[in-house]
Amino acid sequence: MLAILPEAGKGRFGLILTSYKKNSFDPADRHFVQCISRHLGTAVVNILVNEELEHKEKHKSLLLSFSHDIAAVRNKQDLTTAIEKAVSQLSTISRFVIRSINEDEKTMSLFLYDSHVRRAIEELGHHFVLDAVYPIEDGISDAVLEGNETIVYVLQDWIDAGKAPSYFHFWRSMDVDKCVATPLKTGTRKLGIFWVDSDEPDVDMIDSMCAQISIAMSNIIANEHLLKYKQRLEIENEHLQEQIRSIYNFSDIIGTSTPMQRVYQLMSLVAHSNATVLILGETGTGKELIARGIHESSPRKNKLMVKVNCAALPVTLIESELFGYERGAFTGAFERRIGKFELAQNGTLFLDEVGELPLEVQVKLLRVLQEREFERLGGKASIKVDVRIIAATNRNLLTEVAEGRFRPDLYYRLNVFPIVVPPLRERREDIPYLAHYFLGRYSKNQLCKVTGISAGAMSELKAYNWPGNVRELEHMIERSVLLSDSKILTQIYLPEVNDQDGAGSATAITNLAGVEKQHIIGVLRRCGGKISGKGGAAELLKLPPSTLNSKMRKLGIGKNSIE
Numbered sequence: 216m217l218a219i220l221p222e223a224g225k226g227r228f229g230l231i232l233t234s235y236k237k238n239s240f241d242p243a244d245r246h247f248v249q250c251i252s253r254h255l256g257t258a259v260v261n262i263l264v265n266e267e268l269e270h271k272e273k274h275k276s277l278l279l280s281f282s283h284d285i286a287a288v289r290n291k292q293d294l295t296t297a298i299e300k301a302v303s304q305l306s307t308i309s310r311f312v313i314r315s316i317n318e319d320e321k322t323m324s325l326f327l328y329d330s331h332v333r334r335a336i337e338e339l340g341h342h343f344v345l346d347a348v349y350p351i352e353d354g355i356s357d358a359v360l361e362g363n364e365t366i367v368y369v370l371q372d373w374i375d376a377g378k379a380p381s382y383f384h385f386w387r388s389m390d391v392d393k394c395v396a397t398p399l400k401t402g403t404r405k406l407g408i409f410w411v412d413s414d415e416p417d418v419d420m421i422d423s424m425c426a427q428i429s430i431a432m433s434n435i436i437a438n439e440h441l442l443k444y445k446q447r448l449e450i451e452n453e454h455l456q457e458q459i460r461s462i463y464n465f466s467d468i469i470g471t472s473t474p475m476q477r478v479y480q481l482m483s484l485v486a487h488s489n490a491t492v493l494i495l496g497e498t499g500t501g502k503e504l505i506a507r508g509i510h511e512s513s514p515r516k517n518k519l520m521v522k523v524n525c526a527a528l529p530v531t532l533i534e535s536e537l538f539g540y541e542r543g544a545f546t547g548a549f550e551r552r553i554g555k556f557e558l559a560q561n562g563t564l565f566l567d568e569v570g571e572l573p574l575e576v577q578v579k580l581l582r583v584l585q586e587r588e589f590e591r592l593g594g595k596a597s598i599k600v601d602v603r604i605i606a607a608t609n610r611n612l613l614t615e616v617a618e619g620r621f622r623p624d625l626y627y628r629l630n631v632f633p634i635v636v637p638p639l640r641e642r643r644e645d646i647p648y649l650a651h652y653f654l655g656r657y658s659k660n661q662l663c664k665v666t667g668i669s670a671g672a673m674s675e676l677k678a679y680n681w682p683g684n685v686r687e688l689e690h691m692i693e694r695s696v697l698l699s700d701s702k703i704l705t706q707i708y709l710p711e712v713n714d715q716d717g718a719g720s721a722t723a724i725t726n727l728a729g730v731e732k733q734h735i736i737g738v739l740r741r742c743g744g745k746i747s748g749k750g751g752a753a754e755l756l757k758l759p760p761s762t763l764n765s766k767m768r769k770l771g772i773g774k775n776s777i778e
């Protein structure tokens with residue numbers, strides 16, 4: 216007997232009762248069945264609604280957890296794992312593959328695939344699919360990519376019709392009957408296709424997953440491009456560095472005068488050896504630049520040149536700075552710290568202003584130079600070092616030795632290969648080159664680019680005595696560029712005090728104070744006496760107003776000075 220369940224949706228459900236006896240259903244039975252079928256119908260409807268709700272809930276929570284996993288995706292492996300996890304909770308899908316569109320936009324290649332597919336590739340020996348490049352225009356991929364919907368393909372139908380692309384044969388070799396393809400897109404940008412094998416595809420679920428897969432895939436592709444770009448830049452950078460090294464010919468050092476050519480000659484002679492170099496010369500003559508030039512032309516150029524400014528460190532710190540210290544060596548030594556000697560291992564240690572080293576540190580330095588080993592402060596173990604020493608000073612070391620401020624044995628250790636850098640006033644022919652070099656450097660960032668120096672201004676530069684040497688010239692050009700309102704420098708703000716005979720450092724100190732005073736007065740005049748605020752002298756001189764005020768007091772600059 217068949218009873219239709221009236222409440223269960225347009226007669227879609229029926230109740231079938233069977234009996235072993237003939238004519239067993241009498242009118243009373245039929246009446247009874249009719250009565251219960253209405254109740255059964257309601258119960259079936261409830262079950263169906265509940266099942267649908269449960270199904271939706273399951274999908275919702277699956278998609279939520281999928282989107283969490285997708286948010287953490289950084290690479291293909293992460294994405295594969297996230298999809299595998301989601302798919303494992305869907306009974307309808309077991310295998311998946313993503314194919315991405317190649318840069319030529321005409322072909323597609325494998326982007327990722329799950330572990331079942333990987334196993335099948337290995338077992339069937341189908342390794343060619345890993346690198347296979349498929350044309351998009353194959354009647355399948357192009358159709359999927361053109362639309363926005365999931366398409367189900369019965370593989371054998373396409374194979375029988377002789378229209379199947381080669382990857383359909385691959386799926387069939389894995390005993391797959393039906394394949395489902397969904398386009399992966401972000402906005403209008405086509406990225407690829409998500410393929411799954413499924414006899415009963417849950418299209419809504421696959422579509423929702425694909426929206427998230429598309430975003431992750433787009434990020435992975437962008438990351439891969441960035442990585443490739445970064446790798447290319449790194450290779451280029453290495454290549455350029457190599458080029459710079461190979462063409463380095465002291466090109467940062469400007470000057471072709473005969474005294475400078477002699478300096479270059481000495482630099483070339485000593486660069487390739489390990490000999491200690493002592494660079495002598497007045498302040499600002501370019502001693503550090505020369506030290507760097509020697510290091511860059513030496514076999515140690517790939518290692519560090521570590522600079523220690525012996526004059527800038529308090530006596531108490533020099534030793535720990537040079538040799539490092541062990542934890543607990545003194546109050547405040549909370550952890551071990553390596554010194555500049557260790558930092559310069561296999562490279563060069565540049566001891567600037569070596570003439571300022573206190574005698575007690577000179578002894579220790581001498582020991583390292585002799586024995587090439589030392590101990591950290593508070594340490595017992597000897598540390599062997601292979602460091603090339605370049606020292607520089609603007610002091611007359613022989614006088615320092617004679618007056619007992621510099622150890623003679625250290626002097627002879629350092630003075631292995633001396634290079635004397637001539638002061639600028641002894642190589643005036645370099646002044647125009649240096650001036651133009653600094654002009655180029657400092658006018659680069661100016662709104663009104665200064666491109667030249669007038670003949671008058673150049674004569675002034677060449678006539679000036681430059682007690683502060685190249686550094687003073689550099690600063691002078693920087694300031695003049697800043698104050699210039701035309702493309703050609705006509706006015707150079709040279710100090711009025713110009714000691715034409717001055718050469719030594721003692722006179723230089725007097726002159727520099729004068730240079731500073733005259734320059735500050737010049738800038739103040741230009742700013743109409745304004746010190747702080749926008750367009751004030753402090754701004755132009757790149758000094759805090761309080762520093763400028765105290766300098767002015769020290770140098771005796773008052774209101775009257777600028778009138």
Ligand SMILES: Nc1ncnc2c1ncn2[C@@H]1O[C@H](COP(=O)(O)OP(=O)(O)OP(=O)(O)O)[C@@H](O)[C@H]1O
Pocket residue numbers: 467468469470496497498499500501502503504505567607608609649685686689
């Ligand atoms: N021949 C040069 N070509 C280009 N720039 C130079 C030259 N000589 C010096 N300079 C520049 O002048 C400034 C001072 O140079 P550097 O610090 O090398 O001098 P220094 O002799 O070591 O001075 P100090 O004795 O005061 O330490 C730097 O900015 C440097 O780049």
